[in-house]
Amino acid sequence: MAKKKNIKESDLISFYMDYVLTHNHKPKTIYAFAKDNNFEEQKFYEFFSSFETLEQSIFKIFFDNTFAILEKSEDYHSFDARHKLLSFYFTFFEILTANRSYVVQALSRDKNKLKSLKTLSHLKQRFSHYIENLNIQTIDLKQEKLENLKNKALKESAWIQLLVTMKFWLDDTSTSFEKTDVFIEKSVQASFDIIDTTPLKSIIDFGKFLYKEKINMN
Structure with missing residues (x-):
């Protein structure tokens, strides 16, 4: 299947939030995240340097x-x-x-308050x-x-x-x-x-x- 080419920042955010809410944790790697959503890994780096900057x-x-x-x-x-x-x-x-479901997950995931x-x-x-x-x-x-x-x-x-x-x-x-x-x-x-x-x-x-x-x- 051909990779998605017209990936926007909003698409990545939507994919990410959906993954977190479905699996109750963030993706293991950017490579796996890109593969799961059928786009080239490089497209991610056009908008974000890491999952942390996306969050x-x-x-x-x-x-x-x-x-x-x-x-x-x-x-x-x-x-x-x-x-x-x-x-x-x-x-x-x-x-x-x-x-709310995403916000609760994102802010309650780490016991380390500094990470939040x-x-x-x-x-x-x-x-x-x-x-x-x-x-x-x-x-x-x-x-x-x-x-x-x-x-x-x-x-x-x-x-x-x-x-x-x-x-x-x-x-x-x-x-x-x-x-x-x-x-x-x-x-x-x-x-x-x-x-x-x-x-x-x-x-x-x-x-x-x-x-x-x-x-x-x-």
């Missing part, structure tokens, strides 16, 4: 698809930073949910850039070095918040992941209230929610 691209594509949906929304462009971030979260987690973080490295780059361009209003420190440190801390804390939310979603057993929706609303609200140095009501509310969920999940 990183999958989560980057989840982000890109989220951003593309938001960009098409007229309402989104009229939102302030807080509501833009909420819209991002809800859309991003809809896409994760549509691919490496899988999300391209997502982190995209998300950090997104946060940087949200124009979140913070206190003006009036000194360049302090401003740079503040902006770096803002991006890192936003990334940690996304990771924590993903972990909550992975563990969420509620119908339609309703608890994750609540978690998103309360955590984003609390994080912006900290930045804005507003009263602690929403932060306390979020703390109560986390305390209750910790008890229930234990």
Whole structure:
């Protein structure tokens, strides 16, 4: 049988995700992966250097698809930073949910947490850039070095918040992941209230929610 020639990046990702979901592990070698899907091994290297870079691209594509949906929304462009971030979260987690079986497998496969973080490295780059361009209003420190440190801390804390939310979603057993929706609303609200140095009501509310969920999940 003639080998497939018109192989695109999206084809490789589709083949890979299907293999992982069917076999519950990634392919043993790129040669075997190419043979199973009837294309020349060289075609793989036109897009990826390894399975690891392919996996990183999958989560980057989840982000890109989220951003593309938001960009098409007229309402989104009229939102302030807080509501833009909420819209991002809800859309991003809809896409994760549509691919939940793969995401759970990809992020739960390695007990080594650093490997999971490496899988999300391209997502982190995209998300950090997104946060940087949200124009979140913070206190003006009036000194360049302090401003740079503040902006770096803002991006890192936003990334940690996304990771924590993903972990909550992975563990969420509620119908339609309703608890994750609540978690998103309360955590984003609390994080912006900290930045804005507003009263602690929403932060306390979020703390109560986390305390209750910790008890229930234990």
